[in-house]
Amino acid sequence: MATKEALPGEADVVIVGGGIVGCAAAYYLAKRGASAVLIEKDEIGRAQSGRNWGFIRQQGRHPLELPLMIESNRIWSGLERELGADVEWVQGGNLALATVPDRMALFEAWCKTAREHGLDTNVLTPAELTQLIPDLHGEWLGGMYTQSDGHAEPRKATQAFACAAAAHGVRIVERCTVESIGTTNGAVSEVATDRGTIRTRMAIAAAGAWTARLAKPLGLSLPVRWVRSTVARTTPLRKVTDVGVWAPSVAFRQRRDGTLNLGGGGWADHDVTLDSLRHARLFMPNYLKNRSLFQFHVGSPLFADAIARLPGSYGRRHPFAAKWALEPAPNPSKVKWTFDEFRRLFPTVGDMRITETWAGYIDATPDAIPVIGPVDRPRGFVFATGFSGHGFGLGPIAGRLAAELAADGKTSLDIRGFRFSRFAEGAIGEPRSVL
Ligand SMILES: Cc1cc2nc3c(=O)[nH]c(=O)nc-3n(C[C@H](O)[C@H](O)[C@H](O)COP(=O)(O)OP(=O)(O)OC[C@H]3O[C@@H](n4cnc5c(N)ncnc54)[C@H](O)[C@@H]3O)c2cc1C
Incomplete structure (x- = not known):
């Protein structure tokens, strides 16, 4: 092209x-x-x-x-x-899972809104979860599922x-x-x-x-923040489910070739740059509410960004050229965590390993x-x-x-x-x- x-x-x-x-x-x-x-x-x-x-x-x-x-x-x-x-x-379909009553209450409230819009979103009981995904283990209070x-x-x-x-x-x-x-x-x-x-x-x-x-x-x-999110892909498995699943600790979907894409629930990494403090007033309420989900990293993106701001520098003349942003580093501890969590939730699906990992910057x-x-x-x-x-x-x-x-x-x-x-x-x- x-x-x-x-x-x-x-x-x-x-x-x-x-x-x-x-x-x-x-x-x-x-x-x-x-x-x-x-x-x-x-x-x-x-x-x-x-x-x-x-x-x-x-x-x-x-x-x-x-x-x-x-x-x-x-x-x-x-x-x-x-x-x-x-x-x-x-x-x-897409399924969100809950282990705590607060999350179930959010699901109930969302279902009401969804139904007002004519959507097929429902709250599922633990028995219905087992029916939907027989291989799923864990102590669930229930889930929220949209079949379409x-x-x-x-x-x-x-x-x-x-x-x-x-x-x-x-x-x-x-x-x-x-x-x-x-x-x-x-x-x-x-x-x-x-x-x-x-x-x-x-x-x-x-x-x-x-x-x-x-x-x-x-x-x-x-006002935007760059949030780095990590993904891993596994070896092919037998058919587990066509449902996209979002558990508190791991999110996944099974592709047509049987491989899984694994992502880390709600967490994210933030690579500190000189822009990190811009619009701080606007971002602070969300950050304070969700601070346990964010991990801050001071490393090469900050140094590369600082150099790119110097008067006369290449980066200053070409603000879209930042090479560090093209191939963000996946977070290995998150890869391990999501893999282990998937194995915990699906202990019976057979051998598997990670074949590929990558990350991307989300504009939030x-x-x-x-x-x-x-x-x-x-x-x-x-x-x-x-x-x-x-x-x-x-x-x-x-x-x-x-x-x-x-x-x-x-x-x-x-x-x-x-x-x-x-x-x-x-x-x-x-x-x-x-x-
Ligand atoms: C790990 C991860 C998981 C996600 N999971 C989901 C999910 O499951 N479901 C979902 O709905 N969303 C998900 N998202 C979010 C989703 O990927 C993005 O919201 C969506 O792809 C944004 O698309 P876009 O076209 O706005 O931006 P992008 O895909 O980022 O495209 C913007 C393009 O603009 C180009 N560009 C920038 N500046 C210039 C310039 N000056 N000149 C020319 N070109 C330029 C860039 O090179 C880039 O290719 C996820 C994101 C990540 C990173």
Whole structure:
């Protein structure tokens, strides 16, 4: 898909970022007949969109996301047919497990909200858990299950959107970095890359964890924290379950080839950089509430970041080039912990070992919901970012909404709750995820 041809001199829309959100936006723009160019600084789907667990779930997040989750799930159900590609979609449901009454109470409350939206989410008893996943051991109080949820293979899905977009006429340009967005009279007028400049009136900022750096020179201060999350893959096992499972200590899904993707429940690592204290006031309430889930690391990212800020340094001139961020280090103690926990919960599934581990940087906002929508100034600048660990499932609908905004200036779903201005208005609530 990569092209070394000269960039087009102009386009209706330039999309920054070839993750699932940017690629889906490109596909939906092409279907609407817009001329679009997608610029990716690395390879399609090599950042978060190719590294995540692959859960596509409509449960346990902020209720504001529910209409988007439901529509995205509908798209996922028909996506392989629509894109003509195998994305390993499995509609096996998603299950969250509880060992303590507080968590069960959250499940009960969430189920009520979900049912108001017509979702098939239910609280399960221990007996029903055994029926659903006979191999599951452990002392469970119960679970929360949404049968229509599913999972898919992250990189395949992202690339499928990119290929379909290219087939419909979008120029997908890999290994090209957007350096800045130019404006004239308060409106987007060009996108400058390291391979040339594209004239445009519309830029979609789908640059994942990098979006804040893209927006800052425009006077848009986007609060995000980079959170490092570790994943491990195992040798193939006999069929255990099609359900995506989220236990307090380990989350997993079984892929079609029998291998498992294991992730670490709710915890995350934060690599301290000079940005770690930015927007501290906004992040503090969430941090204080969940401090046991975070581990802070002072290491090479901080030193690399400090050097990159020095006047005249390469990093200062090229803020998107930070090499340390391309291949984040997986946390070995978390790999061991999740593996041991899986073995504890599934002692009868036979021999297994870890074959591969990796990590990815999640872009988390203070209220753990995304930023989707235009800004007042510059006109023509649309955010589609900050998915806070849920952007794979939401990717198709987020891309479609960004495409609708760029092409029509309005959206088919209400996105006011995701507006960028909520941070300045002080209109952010607590993160409301149940998991
Ligand atoms: C370990 C892990 C597990 C996760 N599990 C799940 C899950 O189970 N379910 C779920 O729904 N979500 C999950 N997520 C979150 C999900 O992966 C993300 O929310 C989603 O992939 C975000 O997609 P995106 O397109 O916004 O960003 P990204 O996939 O990060 O893509 C952004 C792209 O922009 C490019 N870019 C940045 N700056 C520039 C520039 N200046 N010029 C050109 N290109 C640029 C980057 O190279 C990158 O490819 C997980 C994330 C991680 C890391």
